[in-house]
Amino acid sequence: MFTFNHFNFNVKNLDTSLKFYKEALGLEPLTVNDQPEFTIVFLGDGKTGFRLELTYMKNRTEPYDLGEQEYHLAMTASDYEAAHALHQKMGCICFENPTMGIYFIEDPDGYWIEIVHNGSYMEEHTR
Numbered sequence: 363m364f365t366f367n368h369f370n371f372n373v374k375n376l377d378t379s380l381k382f383y384k385e386a387l388g389l390e391p392l393t394v395n396d397q398p399e400f401t402i403v404f405l406g407d408g409k410t411g412f413r414l415e416l417t418y419m420k421n422r423t424e425p426y427d428l429g430e431q432e433y434h435l436a437m438t439a440s441d442y443e444a445a446h447a448l449h450q451k452m453g454c455i456c457f458e459n460p461t462m463g464i465y466f467i468e469d470p471d472g473y474w475i476e477i478v479h480n481g482s483y484m485e486e487h488t489r
Contacts, residue, residue: 368404368413369435371473372426376401376418378470386452386467387437387475389414407437428472436476445477 373379380403383389389405392413399420404413414435439445442463449455449467456474458465463479 366412368415370415370417371435371469371471372417372419373469373471374418374422374425375470376403376416379416379418380405382454382470383414383416386449386454386469426471431472431474434466434474434476436478438478438480440480442477442479449477 371379380391383405387407389407392404392406394404395402401418401420403416403418405416406413446455446465449465452467454467454469456466456468464476466474466476468474
């Protein structure tokens with residue numbers, strides 16, 4: 363009856379976020395809805411139908427309250443070592459668990475994105 367469609371992050375600076383998601387994860391804009399008070403950009407990976415929605419409220423000046431960050435977006439890396447090297451160079455790795463084959467990066471607004479190694483403990487034990 364239901365299928366996944368998209369996940370949303372509200373961002374404080376759209377240009378900074380678009381640059382980050384392109385550089386860190388290779389996500390490209392699919393659609394842009396630019397309105398007087400907000401802009402919504404849907405990003406895609408070019409392989410799946412899943413989309414990440416970035417919502418930019420044009421008059422917002424304060425950072426978003428992310429609570430205790432007990433949620434996150436997860437992505438699988440086909441070349442985990444290259445992904446880790448890129449993210450290490452970018453300085454955006456905020457947590458690692460090599461035993462489980464995962465690490466997390468933090469975007470410019472403080473959202474965490476989990477990077478999962480193909481065939482990792484997490485993939486094998488969450489099916």
